[in-house]
Amino acid sequence: MRRYILSFICLFFLSTFAFSQDHGHDHNDGHGHEQQATTDPHEEGCGHIEEGEFNPGATAFHHISDQNIYNIGPFSLPLPCMLYAPENGWSFFSSGKFHTDDHGHGNGHVAVEGYVLVGGMVHNIRDNSFPDGEVEINNHGFHTTITLEDGKEKEVNAICYNDRLWAVDARSTADGGVFGGGITSFYDFSLTKNVVAMLIVFALMAWLFFSVAKAYKNRAGMAPKGVQTLMETLFVFIQDEVAKPFLGHKWEKFLPFLMSLFFFILGLNLFGQIPIFGGSNVTGNIAVTLVLAVITFFVVNLNGNKNYWEHIFWMPGVPAWVKTILTPVEILGVFIKPVTLTLRLFANITAGHMVIVIFVGLIFMFGKGQWGASLGTAVGSTVLTMFMMSIELLVAFIQAFVFTILTASYIGAATEEAHH
Amino acid sequence: MFGSITAIGMGLAVIGAGIGIGQIGGKAMEAIARQPEAVGDIRANMILMAALVEGAALIAIVIAFLSNNP
Incomplete structure (x- = not known):
């Protein structure tokens, strides 16, 4: 047990070190530039770049961008x-x-x-x-x-x-x-980095699911074993808590879509949490979440039945003058749903990544290149970062779950049979 | 970004979401205390509702953030 804790702490300091090395150079370079600017003939015509104070916002954006x-x-x-x-x-x-x-x-x-x-x-x-x-x-x-x-x-x-x-x-x-x-x-x-991360997660997921599927075929009738146990827990959770209650008797038709969404988002969220492996921020990229939401938009609206469209354009059971207000609001609602799906996932993952970078950036804000202050802040921000990372682990699961459950509820609302 | 009026807008949005999610969480706790056997259903619905409230706050934050860019 002690060995694990020790290796974990080592790993963490290593990743912090990689980051700090990156920005330690920033400060050294700051002085380097000024000297170079006077000696380097290339720079004469342009002047040198002003290296200002360490800017945590800009650094965070640099680290979460593609x-x-x-x-x-x-x-x-x-x-x-x-x-x-x-x-x-x-x-x-x-x-x-x-x-x-x-x-x-x-x-x-x-x-x-x-x-x-x-x-x-x-x-x-x-x-x-x-x-x-x-x-x-x-x-x-x-x-x-x-x-x-x-x-x-x-x-x-x-x-x-x-x-x-x-x-x-x-x-x-x-x-x-x-x-x-x-x-x-x-x-x-x-x-780009995001595309490569997506391909890696895709390959990992494919390998994981093919091996689990093979295990079910080979060990039919026996208790699940190894990684099979983990995947079965997650799979049955989504099937029983998300698909069945929201989709009624049509759950089998939409189950593959919901599963793909859940495991794709979960895989990318978790992959982005690994600090030494590029820290790719795929689900924190608004283009990726937008595409996911647009797919959801089409799945919901192409499967919408007569009942669904009637409730949007001509809500039954309300006076005519209310309908004039209700119809534009409902039409807007059709488009606001995917927008909120996009923004929720994007903002949660981006915020998590940014907070971690800024906590590490505290070292450079308060330390200002001095050893004692840097070391003191480093200890504090390491603790804060570890705390934040464990919260992010939870957020990775919750956001994947929320995206799936909201998609399921939208599909459920669109395919519900009339019963009044 | 720092020190601009955008920060006030973001803060106001977060207050709203905080009240909303606090209510949802508190009521869910009450419901679980009354009916511990329904904890699974209550938790799933709690997360769903919290996500919906959060969505409104996130839109406010993103719009505040965007309107900050001249």
Whole structure:
């Protein structure tokens, strides 16, 4: 028992160490930059980047965002990049070509075909006169300027090359600029960290379920054994607590869908909790949860019967003037349901990941590079982080369960027979 | 983000959700004390209701967060 506790604590400090190394460099680099700025001819024309105070919010966002490299501890593994720019066509290469620095910032020191890697993410250099092929650049992060565009303040990021600042674009996002994105000069179809994590979880799940299914075939009539016991508990729980009470006699038809949802979300939630394995934040990515909710939306509304649509458009048993208010509200409700599903899962998982990063970030806020203060805060924030992680373990199960139970209740409401 | 009026909006949203989820949790405890044999059903419904209340609060928080971006 003592051995387990000891190894657990070691593992935890190791992961904290990997993180702190990453940001310890941040501070060392802060001084390094200033010296380099005066000696490095490349930086002369642009000035150096101002390294401000440690910003916990920005650090947390950097750590929970999707990336084009896969960080395990201090190592960055390259991932394939598939990029499309309407002006230049397709580009395929490995993100190892960017030659990232080795301490986890994800800043590439080489520009490839007009693309640069900053903070782990691929950006496109807007100006087409930038030389093609592989070009050595001096990448210490962005030079950010704020410009006015249509009466709105907009941040423009730039990198330094050949004594000049080159404006860069982030990848296009489908949110219409709600989260500060929108359609930019290129599209990123790469296998990013999130996609790789999703594929790993997919492979794990497939292996787990095929082996359990085989065990049921081989050991028919016998008591379950090993991992079979665990999966049977979860499976029967969802079947008896979610599918049967909410779906009535149609539960068998929707059981595969509910099970896929539950185990997909649970698997990704739990995979994202492993601190040393990239800490991917797949279910904390709004695109992933949105797609899940859209699938639910179609399953609910394509299976909706006459009774369901009648209750939306012409609620029986209420006066006509109430219907004029009720119908728009019910129609809105059809679309608000998937929106809340999206936001609930996204916000819960994102908040959990952010809180953990910020607790570790406390070391750098209070320590400020001094040994005693850092060590004292490190002990405190380790305890807080462990507490938070155990809560997150609970949240991983609860959110997977809630997503499934709400889906089941929406499907149940849509397929219910009339009984009045 | 820090120190802006958005923080007040987020805080207000959380107060509402806190009252709502507190009520649900308290009533569920009462119900379990009255009828310990129905604990499974009560727990499942409690989580479902808490999730619905939380959804409203999360929408408020996300909108507060988005309206913060100029």
